[in-house]
Amino acid sequence: MNRREVVLRLVVLLSFAAVSQSSFAEPYFAVQKGLKCSMCHTSPSGGGKRTVYGNVYAQAEVSERTLDLGDFWTGELGKYFAVGGDIRGGWNQIDVPGQPKTSETDLEEFLAYIEIRPFPRYLRIYVDAKLGPEDRVVREQYVRLSTADDGLYVKGGEFFLPYGLRIQDDDAFIRRVTGINFNTPDTGWELGYEHDKWSAQLAVTRGTAGGPEVDSGKQYSLRVSHVTPKWRVGGSFNFNDTKFGDRQMQNIFGGLRTGRVAWLAELDYIIDDGTPTGRRESWASLVEANITLKLGHNLKLTFEYFDPDGDVSEDEQNRFSVVWEYFPIQFIQIRLGYRKYNGIPQNPAQKREQLFLELHLPF
Amino acid sequence: MDCSRNVRRPGFPVILLLCSVIVGCTAGSGEGLDISGRPLSEGGDVPLAPTLASIQANVFNPSCIVCHGGANAPQGLRLDVANSFTNLVGVASRQDSSFLRVMPGNPDLSYVIQKLEGTASVGEQMPLGGPPVPQATINFVRQWITDGALPDSGGPPNGPPVVVSLIPDPDSVVGSFPSDITAGFDQDIDASTINDMTFTLIRSGGDGTFGDGNEEVITPASVALSGMNPRLAVMDLTGVSTIEDRYQITLHGSGPNIILGINGVALDGQYPGSFPSGDGTEGGDFVVEFEVQGIQPSLASIQNNIFTPTCSVAGCHSGPPGPNLPAGMDLSSVNASFSSLVNIASFQEPTILRVAVADADNSYLIHKLEGTSAQGSRMPEGGPFLDQAMIDVIRLWIDTGAPQ
Numbered sequence: 001m002n003r004r005e006v007v008l009r010l011v012v013l014l015s016f017a018a019v020s021q022s023s024f025a026e027p028y029f030a031v032q033k034g035l036k037c038s039m040c041h042t043s044p045s046g047g048g049k050r051t052v053y054g055n056v057y058a059q060a061e062v063s064e065r066t067l068d069l070g071d072f073w074t075g076e077l078g079k080y081f082a083v084g085g086d087i088r089g090g091w092n093q094i095d096v097p098g099q100p101k102t103s104e105t106d107l108e109e110f111l112a113y114i115e116i117r118p119f120p121r122y123l124r125i126y127v128d129a130k131l132g133p134e135d136r137v138v139r140e141q142y143v144r145l146s147t148a149d150d151g152l153y154v155k156g157g158e159f160f161l162p163y164g165l166r167i168q169d170d171d172a173f174i175r176r177v178t179g180i181n182f183n184t185p186d187t188g189w190e191l192g193y194e195h196d197k198w199s200a201q202l203a204v205t206r207g208t209a210g211g212p213e214v215d216s217g218k219q220y221s222l223r224v225s226h227v228t229p230k231w232r233v234g235g236s237f238n239f240n241d242t243k244f245g246d247r248q249m250q251n252i253f254g255g256l257r258t259g260r261v262a263w264l265a266e267l268d269y270i271i272d273d274g275t276p277t278g279r280r281e282s283w284a285s286l287v288e289a290n291i292t293l294k295l296g297h298n299l300k301l302t303f304e305y306f307d308p309d310g311d312v313s314e315d316e317q318n319r320f321s322v323v324w325e326y327f328p329i330q331f332i333q334i335r336l337g338y339r340k341y342n343g344i345p346q347n348p349a350q351k352r353e354q355l356f357l358e359l360h361l362p363f
Numbered sequence: 364m365d366c367s368r369n370v371r372r373p374g375f376p377v378i379l380l381l382c383s384v385i386v387g388c389t390a391g392s393g394e395g396l397d398i399s400g401r402p403l404s405e406g407g408d409v410p411l412a413p414t415l416a417s418i419q420a421n422v423f424n425p426s427c428i429v430c431h432g433g434a435n436a437p438q439g440l441r442l443d444v445a446n447s448f449t450n451l452v453g454v455a456s457r458q459d460s461s462f463l464r465v466m467p468g469n470p471d472l473s474y475v476i477q478k479l480e481g482t483a484s485v486g487e488q489m490p491l492g493g494p495p496v497p498q499a500t501i502n503f504v505r506q507w508i509t510d511g512a513l514p515d516s517g518g519p520p521n522g523p524p525v526v527v528s529l530i531p532d533p534d535s536v537v538g539s540f541p542s543d544i545t546a547g548f549d550q551d552i553d554a555s556t557i558n559d560m561t562f563t564l565i566r567s568g569g570d571g572t573f574g575d576g577n578e579e580v581i582t583p584a585s586v587a588l589s590g591m592n593p594r595l596a597v598m599d600l601t602g603v604s605t606i607e608d609r610y611q612i613t614l615h616g617s618g619p620n621i622i623l624g625i626n627g628v629a630l631d632g633q634y635p636g637s638f639p640s641g642d643g644t645e646g647g648d649f650v651v652e653f654e655v656q657g658i659q660p661s662l663a664s665i666q667n668n669i670f671t672p673t674c675s676v677a678g679c680h681s682g683p684p685g686p687n688l689p690a691g692m693d694l695s696s697v698n699a700s701f702s703s704l705v706n707i708a709s710f711q712e713p714t715i716l717r718v719a720v721a722d723a724d725n726s727y728l729i730h731k732l733e734g735t736s737a738q739g740s741r742m743p744e745g746g747p748f749l750d751q752a753m754i755d756v757i758r759l760w761i762d763t764g765a766p767q
Contacts, residue, residue: 094494102495118683125681135485136745171492179435183491211439211457215532219435240434243532243638244441247434272433276444277405280433285388305388308400308429314391315400344393344400346408347425349494 027165028290028300031255031262033057034229036199037166038150042115043159044192045201045223046166047182048128048140049084049113050362052076058362063327064296073331073363075113079120084113090335090358097348107133108358121148126155139185146192153192158185162201162223163236164251165266165286173284173306173319174266178249180238184209186219199234200224207240217241231256245274264288281310298325300337317343317350333360399424413506416515419444422500426490440464449527449547451475452512453591458485460747467512467591470505479504514551514593523631524548524624526614526640526649533634533651538668539753540605540655544598545589546614548630549639553623554588557596560620562586564598567609573652581610596622605752607657614649621646660759662697662767669753670694673743686710689744692717701767704728711738720765723758732757 027046030037037046040054050058052074059072075084087110093103110132116125128140142157160166163180170181188205200223206212207219218241225234233254240247253266268284288302302321309315323337335358343350393400397408398421409420423431423442431442438457440450451465462474470476474483479501481488488495507513528547531537544564559582568577584602589595596614615621616630623629631641632649640649658668674680675695682693684703688710693699704718709727717727727736732754734741741748760766 096494099494099497137485176430176492179430179433179437183487184435184437207434208439209435209437211437216534242434243528244446245434249435270433274434275432277401303388312396312400312402314394315396316389316391318388318390342390344391344396344398346393346396346398347400349426350390350400352494 026168027255028262028264028288030227031232031257031264032290032292034227034257036194036225036227038194038199042113042124042126043140044150044153044194044199045160045162047160049082049115049126050075055084055363059330062296063330063332064294065329067329069330075363080117082115082117085363086111087361088358090356092356093354095353095355097351099348109133111139121150122146139182142190151193151195153194154189155192156189158187159190159203160185161203161205161219161221161238162190163221163238163249164223164234164268165253165264167264167286167288172286172302173304173317174251174268174286177282177284177306178238178251178268178270179209179247180221186210187213188218197227198224199227207242215243217243217246225253229257242274245272247272260292262290262292264290280308283307283310296327299323300325315344317341331361331363333362334358335360399428411500411503413503413510414515415448415507415513418504418507419447422496422504423447426493426496430491445527445549448514448592449549449594452514453589453595459483463591465508465512468509470508473508476501476505476508512591521626521628523616523628523641523645524550524552524622525631526634527638529612529638529651531653534653536654536656538655539657539750540603541600542750542752543600544612546596546612546649548594548596548624551593551625552588552596553625553627554593556621556623557586557588558620559583559586561615561622562596562598563613563615564600565611565613566606567611569608571609571654573609573611578611593625605655605657607655609652609654611650611652616645616647616649618648658753658756660756660763662701662760662765665757665760666694666697666700669749669757670700673749679744697767705765705767712736718761718765721762723761726761729754729758729761 027037030040038044040050040057041047042049042051055074056072060066075082077083089107091103091105093101095101109130112129112131114127117123118125122145124144126140126142126144127138130137130139140159142155142159144153144155146153160182161180163178164174167175170176170183175181186205186207186209188203190201190203193200203221205219205221207217219238221236221238223234223236225232231254234252236251236253238249248271249268251266251268256263265287266285270282270284272280283306285305286302288300291299291301293299300321300323304319306317307315319339319341321337321339323335326334328334337356339354341350341352345351395403397403401424409417411417411421427442430437431440442450452467454464456462456464456474459474462472462477464475465473477483478489479496481495490496525548526546527549530545531541546562564581564583565573565578566581567573568579570577581603584599586598589597614630614632616632621629629645630649631643631645631647633642633647634640634649634651641647658664679689680692680694681690682695682699683690684693684699685691692703694703706720707717709715709717712727715725715727719726723729730736731739731742732749734748
C-alpha cells in the first residue's frame with residue numbers, strides 16, 4: 001500500500017467517523033471526538049507532533065473551507081521519518097490599571113517536530129525544537145521504545161511531564177502554578193500504558209524543571225485517565241523531592257461533551273514544604289466551555305481560580321477568558337481573545353486585562 | 364422562562380454547576396495583605412528602593428515566586444526571600460552560562476536584567492505571560508546591582524549561620540574532579556573566618572573511608588568568601604591533582620578555627636541529610652562527602668562520560684553512520700565511535716583525520732572540542748563546552764594510540 005492509498009483510506013475512515021465540528025488542537029478537541037490524546041499526537045499525553053490521523057483530521061474536518069491541495073499532508077516522509085511544525089505569531093496588548101498599556105506584535109515561535117523511527121513501530125527518536133525567531137531551544141528530545149501496538153512504552157530523555165490537562169495556554173493557573181508546562185521539560189524516564197479506554201504515564205525525572213541535576217532527589221509524575229466517547233476523567237499525582245523542600249501536587253481533571261459544547265475541568269491541590277513561611281497549601285482550577293458555533297468557528301469561555309495560600313484569606317485570584325478561534329482554511333488558525341484577571345487591588349498586575357490576536361499555522 | 368425545557372438540555376446541569384463555581388470563587392479583597400498577597404503581619408509593604416529587601420517585596424514576591432517558588436521552580440531558580448540572594452548574585456545563568464544572573468556593579472551584563480527587559484538571547488521575557496515589570500521598577504533593580512548587589516541591609520541576624528547549599532552535592536558521585544567547591548549560607552559570613560583551616564577537604568586515601576589514618580589533606584589554590592556574594596564561600600581547586608576517590612568536605616563550626624556570621628555567632632553546621640544544616644544551636648561542623656569516579660583515557664570511559672551523555676543525544680551524533688552530519692558521525696556506542704573517528708577523514712576538513720592515532724594536536728575531534736577548527740562551530744554545539752581537563756583525557760587517549 002503506497003502513501004497515497006494510506007491517505008485515501010484515512011480520509012474514508014474519517015468520513016465515517018462521528019462528525020464533530022470541532023476546533024483544532026488542545027484537549028477539548030479530543031473531548032469532542034471522544035478520543036485519547038494519542039490518537040492525534042505522537043505523545044500519549046498530548047501536544048507536539050501530530051499523528052497521521054491528527055494531520056488528516058485537522059485538514060479534513062476542522063476548517064470552514066478546505067482548499068483542494070491534492071494529497072493531504074501527513075508529515076510522513078517515508079517509513080523511517082516524520083516531521084511537523086507550528087508557527088505562532090500575533091499581537092498582544094496588556095492593560096494594567098494605573099500603568100500605560102503595553103502591546104507588541106511579533107513572530108512568537110517556530111516549532112519543528114522530528115520523529116525518526118529506526119525500527120518502525122518499536123523504536124522512535126523524537127525531537128521538539130524551537131527554531132526561532134529569537135532563540136533556538138530543544139524542548140523535547142527522547143528515545144521511545146514501545147510494543148508493536150503502542151500499548152506499553154518506555155522513553156528516556158527530556159520531555160514534558162505527564163500531569164493534568166495539557167492545554168496550550170501556559171499562563172493558565174493550572175499550568176503556571178503547577179510549574180508543569182511547555183517551558184519546563186524535565187529529563188528522565190517515562191513508562192506508559194495505553195489500553196482500550198485507559199491511558200497512564202509514570203515519569204521519574206530530575207525535578208529541576210529544565211535545569212541540570214542538583215541533588216539526588218527525583219520528581220515522580222503519575223497521570224491516569226479513562227476515556228469514553230462522551231466523557232473522560234483522570235487524576236494526576238506529582239511529588240518533587242528536593243534539598244530545598246518538597247512539593248506534592250495532585251489533581252483531578254475531566255471532559256464532557258454535551259451537544260456542541262465540550263467541557264474541560266481541572267482542580268489542583270498543591271502542598272509546598274520549605275517555603276519561607278513553612279508549609280503552604282494552594283489550589284488552582286479551570287473550567288472551560290468550547291462551543292462549536294459552526295464549522296471552523298469555536299468559542300472558548302474559560303474561568304479559572306487560584307488560591308495561593310489556604311491559610312490566608314482574601315488573597316484569591318481568578319481569570320475569565322473569551323476566545324474566538326477561527327479556521328478559515330486548513331493549516332490556518334486565527335485566535336482573537338480577551339482575558340480579565342481579578343486579584344487583590346494592591347497588586348495592579350493581578351487586575352490586568354489582556355487582548356490578543358494570534359495567527360497559528362500548524363502543519 | 365421554561366425551565367423544564369432547559370433541564371432537558373444535556374448542558375444545563377453543567378452550566379448550573381459552572382455558575383455556582385464562579386459565584387463561589389471570587390477574587391480576594393486584599394484586606395490585611397501586602398502587594399504580594401501576604402499578611403501585613405509578615406512585614407508589610409516596603410517602599411521601592413535599590414535594596415534587596417525592597418526588590419524582594421516589590422518584584423520577586425508579587426511577580427516571580429508564583430512560578431519561581433517551591434520545588435518546581437523553573438531552572439531550579441527559587442526567588443523566595445530565603446533563596447533569592449544565594450541563587451542570583453554571582454551565580455551563572457543556566458539558560459546562558461556566559462552571563463551571571465546578577466553581576467555586581469554591572470546591570471547590563473546581569474542576566475536577570477536581560478530577562479526582565481526582554482533582551483536575553485534565550486527564552487521569553489519575564490514575568491512569563493504577564494505584564495512586563497515597569498521600567499521604572501526595573502531601574503531600582505539596576506541601581507541595586509550597580510551599587511554592588513548587596514544583601515539586605517538590616518541589622519545582623521540573631522541566630523547562627525547555617526549552610527543552605529553546597530556544590531558538589533553531598534553524597535553525590537561526580538564524573539570529574541570539581542574545579543571549585545562552593546558553600547552557601549543563609550546570612551552574611553565574616554570573610555576573615557573563611558580560610559583553609561575552616562573550610563577543608565580531605566580524600567580517603569583510596570579505601571573510601573575516613574578516620575583510619577591514611578587520609579590525605581587537599582591543599583586548595585585558595586579558600587575565600589566570594590567577592591560578589593558574602594554568603595558564598597569558595598574553595599578554588601585549580602591545579603589540584605584529579606584523583607578518583609572519596610572526598611570529605613568540612614565547614615568548621617567547632618574547634619579552634621570556626622566560621623562566624625557577621626554577627627559573630629558560630630556556624631550551626633550539623634548536616635541532617637538535607638539543607639539547611641544545623642540543630643538550632645550555635646556550633647557544630649558541617650561534614651559531608653562526595654565521590655569522584657572520573658573519566659579515564661580509554662574509549663569506553665570517554666564513551667560513558669562524554670560521547671553518550673553529550674554528543675550522541677537524539678538529533679546530534681546519534682547515527683546511523685553515513686555522510687550526513689551530525690547524525691552520520693555516529694558516537695552512540697564504543698564500536699560506532701571507533702568506526703566514526705579513528706583514522707576517518709573529517710567531512711568538514713577532508714585533509715584532517717577526526718582522530719589521528721598518537722597525534723591529538725592534528726585530530727579534528729580535538730579541534731572541534733577546543734574551538735580551533737576553521738569550519739563550523741565549537742562542539743558541543745551551543746555549549747556548555749567540555750572543560751579542558753576532560754578534553755585532555757581525550758587527548759591522552761589519542762596520544763596513547765586511540766585503542767578501541
